[in-house]
Amino acid sequence: MLPIALLVVPLLTALTCRLLYRRPRAMETVNAFGALSMMALALAVAVDVARTGPREALSGLLYVDALSAVMLGTIGVIGAAAALVSIRYLRHDLAIHHVPDGRRGAGWYYLGLHGFIWTMLFTVSVDNLGLLWVGIEATTLASALLVGFYRTGAALEAAWKYVILCTVGITFALFGVLLTYFAAVETAAAGAASLDWTRLSLEAGQLDPAIMKLAFVFILVGFGAKAGFAPLHTWLADAHSLAPSPISGLLSGVLLSCALYGILRFHMLTTVATGTDFSGNLLLGFGLLSIAVATPFILVQRDVKRLLAYSSIEHIGLIAVAFGIGGPLGVYAGTLHLVNHAATKALLFFVTGDIVQRFGTRRISAIRGVLRASPLAGWLLLLGVFAITGVPPSGVFISELSIASAGLMGNRLQAVVAVAVVLLLGVIFAGMVAHALRIAYGARGPSDAHASGPSGPRFDLPWLAAIIPLAALVVVFGLVVPEPISALFEDVAGVLSASGTVASR
Amino acid sequence: MDLLTMAQAGTVVDIAALGMLALGLAGVAVKRLEVAIVFLALQGVLLGVATGAAALAEGGWRAWAAFGIALAVKVVAIPVMLWFVLNRVTARHEVESVVPLKLAVPLAIGLVLFAYWVARPIASDTLGGQHGFDAPNALPAAMALLLLGLFTMSTRRKALTQVIGLVTMENGIYLAAVAATRGLPIAVEFGIALDVLTGAALMALVAHEINRMFVSIDTDRLRSLRG
Numbered sequence: 001m002l003p004i005a006l007l008v009v010p011l012l013t014a015l016t017c018r019l020l021y022r023r024p025r026a027m028e029t030v031n032a033f034g035a036l037s038m039m040a041l042a043l044a045v046a047v048d049v050a051r052t053g054p055r056e057a058l059s060g061l062l063y064v065d066a067l068s069a070v071m072l073g074t075i076g077v078i079g080a081a082a083a084l085v086s087i088r089y090l091r092h093d094l095a096i097h098h099v100p101d102g103r104r105g106a107g108w109y110y111l112g113l114h115g116f117i118w119t120m121l122f123t124v125s126v127d128n129l130g131l132l133w134v135g136i137e138a139t140t141l142a143s144a145l146l147v148g149f150y151r152t153g154a155a156l157e158a159a160w161k162y163v164i165l166c167t168v169g170i171t172f173a174l175f176g177v178l179l180t181y182f183a184a185v186e187t188a189a190a191g192a193a194s195l196d197w198t199r200l201s202l203e204a205g206q207l208d209p210a211i212m213k214l215a216f217v218f219i220l221v222g223f224g225a226k227a228g229f230a231p232l233h234t235w236l237a238d239a240h241s242l243a244p245s246p247i248s249g250l251l252s253g254v255l256l257s258c259a260l261y262g263i264l265r266f267h268m269l270t271t272v273a274t275g276t277d278f279s280g281n282l283l284l285g286f287g288l289l290s291i292a293v294a295t296p297f298i299l300v301q302r303d304v305k306r307l308l309a310y311s312s313i314e315h316i317g318l319i320a321v322a323f324g325i326g327g328p329l330g331v332y333a334g335t336l337h338l339v340n341h342a343a344t345k346a347l348l349f350f351v352t353g354d355i356v357q358r359f360g361t362r363r364i365s366a367i368r369g370v371l372r373a374s375p376l377a378g379w380l381l382l383l384g385v386f387a388i389t390g391v392p393p394s395g396v397f398i399s400e401l402s403i404a405s406a407g408l409m410g411n412r413l414q415a416v417v418a419v420a421v422v423l424l425l426g427v428i429f430a431g432m433v434a435h436a437l438r439i440a441y442g443a444r445g446p447s448d449a450h451a452s453g454p455s456g457p458r459f460d461l462p463w464l465a466a467i468i469p470l471a472a473l474v475v476v477f478g479l480v481v482p483e484p485i486s487a488l489f490e491d492v493a494g495v496l497s498a499s500g501t502v503a504s505r
Numbered sequence: 506m507d508l509l510t511m512a513q514a515g516t517v518v519d520i521a522a523l524g525m526l527a528l529g530l531a532g533v534a535v536k537r538l539e540v541a542i543v544f545l546a547l548q549g550v551l552l553g554v555a556t557g558a559a560a561l562a563e564g565g566w567r568a569w570a571a572f573g574i575a576l577a578v579k580v581v582a583i584p585v586m587l588w589f590v591l592n593r594v595t596a597r598h599e600v601e602s603v604v605p606l607k608l609a610v611p612l613a614i615g616l617v618l619f620a621y622w623v624a625r626p627i628a629s630d631t632l633g634g635q636h637g638f639d640a641p642n643a644l645p646a647a648m649a650l651l652l653l654g655l656f657t658m659s660t661r662r663k664a665l666t667q668v669i670g671l672v673t674m675e676n677g678i679y680l681a682a683v684a685a686t687r688g689l690p691i692a693v694e695f696g697i698a699l700d701v702l703t704g705a706a707l708m709a710l711v712a713h714e715i716n717r718m719f720v721s722i723d724t725d726r727l728r729s730l731r732g
Contacts, residue, residue: 130693137700141707148711156715163711164667167704168658171674174697175651178678182685195690 002048003057003064003125006041006072009034010121014114021107028087031110032462035083038117042076045069050484050491056127056198063127063198066491067335071124071254071261073488074339077473078253078346079117082246084466085350086113089246092357092457100151109149109244116142116250120258129195129265133170133177136226136262139255140166147243147251158238165235166226173222176266179215183207183273197265204272205498212273219266220282227259228313229286229320230293237297240309241362245353248305249346252312257338260316264323264496271326272498281413283324288417290317291424299431303362304355307435308348311388314428315341321421322403323496325414331493333402336477340395341388343473348384350467351377354459355439364435368442376459378440380471385436387474389429395477400425511638514562514687519639521555522646522680526617529653529673533613534606538598538665542587545669548676549579555643555680559687562638567691574698575679583672583705587665590709601662609660613653620649643684650677664712668705675701 013034020027049055049069056063064072090099090106099105119142123135140163148159181195187206194200200207225232240248263283270279294314301307319341322334354377359367371378387394407418459467481489509517525548532544557572591598602609624645654674658667682689689697 128690128693130689131696134693134696134700137704141700141703144707144711148714151714151718153718156711156718160664160708160711160715163704163708164658164671167671167708168655168674171651171671171678174675174678175681177693178682178685178689181682181689185686195693 001057002041002045003055003062006038006045007062007118007121007125009038009041010114010118013038014111014118017110017114018107021103024103024106027107027110028462031083031114032087034114035080035117038114038121039076039080042072042079042121046073046076046488047484050488060127060196060198061131062125063196064125065495066488067261067264067495068124069488070335070339070492071257072121073485074257074342075117075120075124075254077470078250078342079120081346081350081466081470082250083110083113083117084462085249085353086110086244086246088457088460088463089244089353089357093244098150100149105149109146112142112146112149113247113250116146116247118142120254123258124261127196127198129180129197129200130177132262132265133174136173136223136259137167137170139258140170140226143239143243143247143251143255146247147239149244149247150242152242154238155242158235158242161235162239165232169222169225169232171222172218173262176215176218176222179211179218180207180266180269183211183215186211200269201272204269207269207273209274212270213278216266216270216279216282220263220279220286223259223262224286226256227263227320228256228290228316230290230313230317233290233293233313236313237306237309240312241303241305245305245349245356248308248353249349252309252349253342253346256312256316257319257342260319260323260338263320267323268496277326280324280326283320284414284417285324287317287320287322287324288420290314290320291421295424295428295431298428301435302364304352304364304367304435304439305349305362307364307432308345308352311428311432312341312345314424315345315388318400318403318421318425321417322399322406325403325406325410325418326496327406327410328490328493329402329409330406331496332489333399333406335489335492336481337396337399337403340399340474340477343470343477344384344388344394344396347380347467347470347474348388350470351380351384354463355381364439367439369440371440380467382436382440383471383474385432389432390425391429393478394474396474398478509558509562511562514558515639517558518555518683519642521551521558522640522643522684524551525555525676525680526642526646526649529650529676530610530613530617532669532673533653533657534610536600536606538591538600538663539588541600541666541669542584542591545587545672546580546584548673549575549584552579552676552679555683559638559683563687570691571694574694578698578702579672579676582702586706586709587668590665590713593713600666602660603662604660613656616652616656617649620652621645624648638687640684644681647677647681647684650674650680653677664708664715668708668712671708672701672705 016030017027045064046069049064054065093099119138126132144159144163147162148155186208228236240251267279291314294310297310319334319338322330322337355370356362358373387396390397390400404418404422407414528544528548532541535541553572553575556575560567560571651674654670657670
């Protein structure tokens, strides 16, 4: 029942918000409570799976195992936070007439936001890998409208690039799905082939290794474009920087991981079918390449939101490296890093959204002395940047340390990649912190060095209610991963190995 | 129950595939957007025929569902939508290509030959004569359509022609699905059709907005985002 309710609530919220656009206060209230109930349901499903194992619903259409549950919980928390910070963000933009169509535009915004959350929840809770593909394509379509929300030339250009590149990419992924189905048809007895994960994961050992290798290459190219792997990442910084900031947080924090989630399912099938590290090594290679490509763009970046976007390419690469290393430790580290990155990057985008609105620009050189303009925003920014670069006691520190040690304990290739990753992380740390210190402390030039800087609207209750728990979450996972979350993270390794998914408990 | 034998279905799919390939090649050579849209719709008709034939041979209500989806989306919805955008747009209706037509056609033929060279062995080795279903040209044609679509997307300037290229690519995948497994599970096919439809609608919408901003739907103007 719970997984079904989880898919109904965002749809109802989306439609109700759109209908209520003439009454902004009512619309905002529905948005907030709809998002909070969505989060409560998502966390309830996750806890349920952690305690009692995988769940099915709608006669097998939905299937939630530990990997899905981690994703559901993450989407729930970050999605609810995005909905809450949107209220203050959108009010500000409405006040300065930046929202096309005014109040009606705000109605479309909330419709798009909850619709977008729905597509992500759908993607990670369906059993059928073909429907998984459908879900990932649907996330592109839903979020593209939000990327182009401001309807400026640059925003439309970003939306166009995003839709075209990701849709072409995903067409390749469809070919990968087709090849997988072909492999399943060949092995299945008496035409009972299906793309259901619950079936395929059990029969993975009998799938034709050559076909599965080819399928995985197509899947990696297709979903990899969507996940932001270099060299198909060129759309990412545009889309993530020109979207409204609460949306940027969702795009970077959870949407990239949704595409990676799709890759991981096929990674497991390919690994079991071939009995080799073929797909794991590909993940390792693309992960390292993504981190390496993102590094120079982080060092010389001039746009604060693009800085965060390139940091997301780096971290999705890091998560890919972790799952590529594999084994219980690698998978645990990757899962933990996925969650840590989601919380930290969402926090950074939400706070940066406030800063960009205060200063009216995304140019790093024009944003100076945030700590004077707003101490709270300044401290949160510093917290986020130090956390995302892996300074203890942040959660990212623990997960990066785990990834590095998993690599060093692995084979020679994995150890070499781990060392290269750690070196690159050091360079990125220096670059990010240098940008952040200038933004937080720098003087705005001799003329207004003594001024207190631009002031923004006061932080309202929903904004604080979203940001403070997020900031806490960023640090908490660095100190302790409480039950039943840790049990859930440990179960993900079981999902991604041959030892059994359905019968894991 | 079976209205067609597997062998007959194979022949129908084979002929439809060749027809789609011919339309795809001709699409590279056309000068007017209207003609390109009509060719795309005709591709959809042939795809519908292939889907219908393959599913008829398998038997069951799936036949009509798959056939109906292909017709509704590829023949009616997408072409009508593209036509609508085309007529709302004030720009000239010529296809604008980065590569001159005299060069584009030989290049496209080269792509088709390449597709045959790559896919023909697979088609005869692993797929050939499966349950008597033999469509030797289907997989190479599918691969060729994929490449032709990608070629169209990368050489054409107008947003609308890029959508046409994308739909051509997707037609290729559909055809491969029919050739290799005689279609995907019906729920998946339905979902894919829905996605393709909304995707094309969305692109048409964005193209329309871009047009309002920049007066012409020339994606070459979309070059301000760098780095």
